[in-house]
Every structure is written in structure tokens, then in C-alpha cells.
Amino acid sequence: MVCPPVQAVSGEEIGRLVTRLERYGLQTAQVRCFLLLLQQGVNDSEYWVFASDEDTAEAPVTLVITLPLPGLLVMDAFCADSPAGHDRLLAALLCDPVSRLLWRPDRRLRADSWPVRLRPALERAAGRRGYTVTPVSAGACLFVREADGAPDTEVAQLSAPDDVEVRPLSMCHLERVQQHWPYLRHVPDAAAILRRSVQTGLSAGVFVRRRPAPDGPAEPQPVSWILLNTVGKLGFAHTLETQRRRGLARLALAELTRRCEARHLPAVVATGRDNLGMLGAMRPLGFTAVHDVFWAVVAPPAPTPTDAAPQSADVTDSIGEPGS
Structure with missing residues (x-):
């Protein structure tokens, strides 16, 4: 046989x-x-x-x-x-x-x-x-950063501005992510991917601290974010246009990279070579084109x-x- x-x-x-x-x-x-x-x-x-x-x-x-x-x-x-x-x-x-x-x-x-x-x-x-x-x-192109046991110097040196907080997303933020992701209607399993990423803490959002308004939302909304999808890549990345050129995408990427490496997961990003925003966020974090x-x-x-x-x-x- x-x-x-x-x-x-x-x-x-x-x-x-x-x-x-x-x-x-x-x-x-x-x-x-x-x-x-x-x-x-x-x-x-x-x-x-x-x-x-x-x-x-x-x-x-x-x-x-x-x-x-x-x-x-x-x-x-x-x-x-x-x-x-x-x-x-x-x-x-x-x-x-x-x-x-x-x-x-x-x-x-x-x-x-x-x-x-x-x-x-x-x-x-x-x-x-x-x-x-x-x-x-x-x-x-596929870009990868993989922990090798050495100190994560590039990630650790990043610090958020005083008016910014970086933390995982909550379920109440999913609607905002879906609103800005251009491929949502073409991916029938996208909602499940996003839900599982948030439930398991494999997401990162950047929040701008503001004095809460009496009639404002109970939970502040992120201005930049990235999530790990369930087939092994960091994606769904977006920064609101009014908040760009502040390095916020790099902060979100660095935080999610830390979370992946804490779970012994390689950090993987697939993006176009003309995506200058993402390329700029990855470069100081040590991602390698594969x-x-x-x-x-x-x-x-x-x-x-x-x-x-x-x-x-x-x-x-x-x-x-x-x-x-």
C-alpha cells in the first residue's frame, strides 16, 4: 500500500x-x-x-x-x-x-x-x-517579527504621549472597527474573527484622554487600533485621519506585538509595499520582509x-x- x-x-x-x-x-x-x-x-x-x-x-x-x-x-x-x-x-x-x-x-x-x-x-x-x-x-508582502529570547529593546523603548492610553479593545469597540475596515462586506467570517480577537485580549487600541462630557459615551472610543486575526496575522489596522502622523499606529502595533510574544506567537503582518503608514510603524519594531x-x-x-x-x-x- x-x-x-x-x-x-x-x-x-x-x-x-x-x-x-x-x-x-x-x-x-x-x-x-x-x-x-x-x-x-x-x-x-x-x-x-x-x-x-x-x-x-x-x-x-x-x-x-x-x-x-x-x-x-x-x-x-x-x-x-x-x-x-x-x-x-x-x-x-x-x-x-x-x-x-x-x-x-x-x-x-x-x-x-x-x-x-x-x-x-x-x-x-x-x-x-x-x-x-x-x-x-x-x-x-509578509513581514515577521519573532521573539528570540533577547530583550525587546525596540518595543520597550516606545512610550505613549501623556494624553494617550494604549490598551486592548472591548466588545463595545467592534462596531467602530467594522465601520472603518474596507473589506468587511467581502469576508463573511469577519465578525467572528473580530469577536474572538477581542475576547482573548489579542487587540490593541489607542485612546486619547479627554475630560468626559456629561452627555458623552460611557466608554471612550479608540482613535487607532489593530487586532490579531484568527489565521495568524495582525490586521484590521486603522488610524482616524485626524489622528495620523502622531505615531499612534506604531504604539498599537507595539502593544499587540508584546501581547503576541507573551503567548509565544510570532507577530506577522501582510500588507502592500505601498502602505507607507504600516511600513513606517513596523520598521522600528524590527519586522523583516519574508x-x-x-x-x-x-x-x-x-x-x-x-x-x-x-x-x-x-x-x-x-x-x-x-x-x-
């Missing part, structure tokens, strides 16, 4: 897989963060993890698949950056245990900020199953007129850049 290219990894085995992936440095930071969020219960979606056998000397082919909503899968992947590694990833995407999850007519797959080098393997696997891959965003990434939706063939009742429309046709 031929051994499948990847085997299922149980929840109890995630820690060992993360340790294996650590050997390959920043290239695996996003998939490691995704795995740790599942292990810690921050991402409470149903999930499946597959990896190649530990006995192989090569970098482990790794697939992390979640089902945040009925009919929508979200997946991340890693493999060695070599022709052999890409072939092994293709075989993993087509093997029986993975195929039973991915290639179903009632499901679409979202590939969130995959390395651009993995796009051909995804397209080849989808093509063999009759599926279509629709890129919905590209031109972004590789270019893309987002895509993988969809089954359209039903023919002789098929069963038509499926309802799916808003994942265009998802923008989730978490950026």
Missing part, C-alpha cells in the same frame, strides 16, 4: 509539528501562528491539520484547514521552496484524506496570504479537480441546468485582503 504524502495531525501533536516548523525560520511563521491559535482555542473553528511524516529529512509539507462557516474553508500551507517540495505539496492537495475535505461541490476554499511561490501548485491541484482559482488580491503573498478563492465548477437546485450566492467571490 502506498503511504499518503501527508497524515492527519491531532490536536495533541500540534506542539511537535510547530517545533518541526521552527527549524525553517520566518518562512513558517504564519502557519505556526495559525497552528498555535488553534491549539490555544483563539480560533475555535472546526479544523484539520496534515503534515508529511517526521521521518523525512525535508521540510514538512503542512496543511492547516478550518471551517469557520458552512461552505467556507480557509487554508494555509507550507512546503520546501524547491521543485520537489512543490510536487509534494501538489500530491498532498490531491491525496484522499485531503481531497475529501477540499474538493466538494458544497464548499469553497479561501487561501489567505499564501506565498506567491505556492500559487502554481494550488492552481494545478484545482485544475485537476475542475475547480477555478480566482486571485482576489496580490502585491502584498516573501510576497496572494489571496485567492477556489470554487467548484458552476452547476449545470440539470444539476440539483441552485446554490445560494456566496459573498466570498471577492474577499479583499483579510486582516490587512
Whole structure:
């Protein structure tokens, strides 16, 4: 009997897989963060993890698949950056245990900020199953800051102005975040992502101290913020236009970076190289550019007129850049 290219990894085995992936440095930071969020219960979606056998000397082919909503899968992947590694990833995407999850007519797959080098393997696997891959965003780069046990000098030296307070967001702030995030209507699981980030303390908001007005809101609203999404990236970042050029985004990013590192999570950001505000916030904090990434939706063939009742429309046709 031929051994499948990847085997299922149980929840109890995630820690060992993360340790294996650590050997390959920043290239695996996003998939490691995704795995740790599942292990810690921050991402409470149903999930499946597959990896190649530990006995192989090569970098482990790794697939992390979640089902945040009925009919929508979200997946991340890693493999060695070599022709052999890409072939092994293709075989993993087509093997029986993975195929039973991915290639179903009632499901679409979202590939969130995959390395651009993995796009051909995804397209080849989808093509063999009759599926279509629709890129919905590209031109972004993955940036990573990972704690190495040394003092976090860059983060620790940042201090907030006297009129500013930096702290996690509360549930009452979610409406404000959603109001300013441009991709909200394209990401059906965004509300759940935001809720879990706030509930678990993996968010940071910047608040300007003002004397409370008698008829003002009981809870002040943030003027800048960032949250950790449930697939392993810091995102939803925004600063109100009236508060820009004060370094507030850097304060929010530094605070959430501290919170991630306290939970042994690498800090990962996917953003465009033309996003000068975010690039300016990351630079003094020691983030490193790793590789270019893309987002895509993988969809089954359209039903023919002789098929069963038509499926309802799916808003994942265009998802923008989730978490950026």
C-alpha cells in the first residue's frame, strides 16, 4: 500500500509539528501562528491539520484547514521552496484524506496570504479537480517579527504621549472597527474573527484622554487600533485621519506585538509595499520582509441546468485582503 504524502495531525501533536516548523525560520511563521491559535482555542473553528511524516529529512509539507462557516474553508500551507517540495505539496492537495475535505461541490476554499511561490501548485491541484482559482488580491508582502529570547529593546523603548492610553479593545469597540475596515462586506467570517480577537485580549487600541462630557459615551472610543486575526496575522489596522502622523499606529502595533510574544506567537503582518503608514510603524519594531503573498478563492465548477437546485450566492467571490 502506498503511504499518503501527508497524515492527519491531532490536536495533541500540534506542539511537535510547530517545533518541526521552527527549524525553517520566518518562512513558517504564519502557519505556526495559525497552528498555535488553534491549539490555544483563539480560533475555535472546526479544523484539520496534515503534515508529511517526521521521518523525512525535508521540510514538512503542512496543511492547516478550518471551517469557520458552512461552505467556507480557509487554508494555509507550507512546503520546501524547491521543485520537489512543490510536487509534494501538489500530491498532498490531491491525496484522499485531503481531497475529501477540499474538493466538494458544497464548499469553497479561501487561501489567505499564501506565498506567491505556492500559487502554481494550488492552481494545478484545482485544475485537476475542475475547480477555478480566482486571485482576489496580490502585491502584498509578509513581514515577521519573532521573539528570540533577547530583550525587546525596540518595543520597550516606545512610550505613549501623556494624553494617550494604549490598551486592548472591548466588545463595545467592534462596531467602530467594522465601520472603518474596507473589506468587511467581502469576508463573511469577519465578525467572528473580530469577536474572538477581542475576547482573548489579542487587540490593541489607542485612546486619547479627554475630560468626559456629561452627555458623552460611557466608554471612550479608540482613535487607532489593530487586532490579531484568527489565521495568524495582525490586521484590521486603522488610524482616524485626524489622528495620523502622531505615531499612534506604531504604539498599537507595539502593544499587540508584546501581547503576541507573551503567548509565544510570532507577530506577522501582510500588507502592500505601498502602505507607507504600516511600513513606517513596523520598521522600528524590527519586522523583516519574508516573501510576497496572494489571496485567492477556489470554487467548484458552476452547476449545470440539470444539476440539483441552485446554490445560494456566496459573498466570498471577492474577499479583499483579510486582516490587512
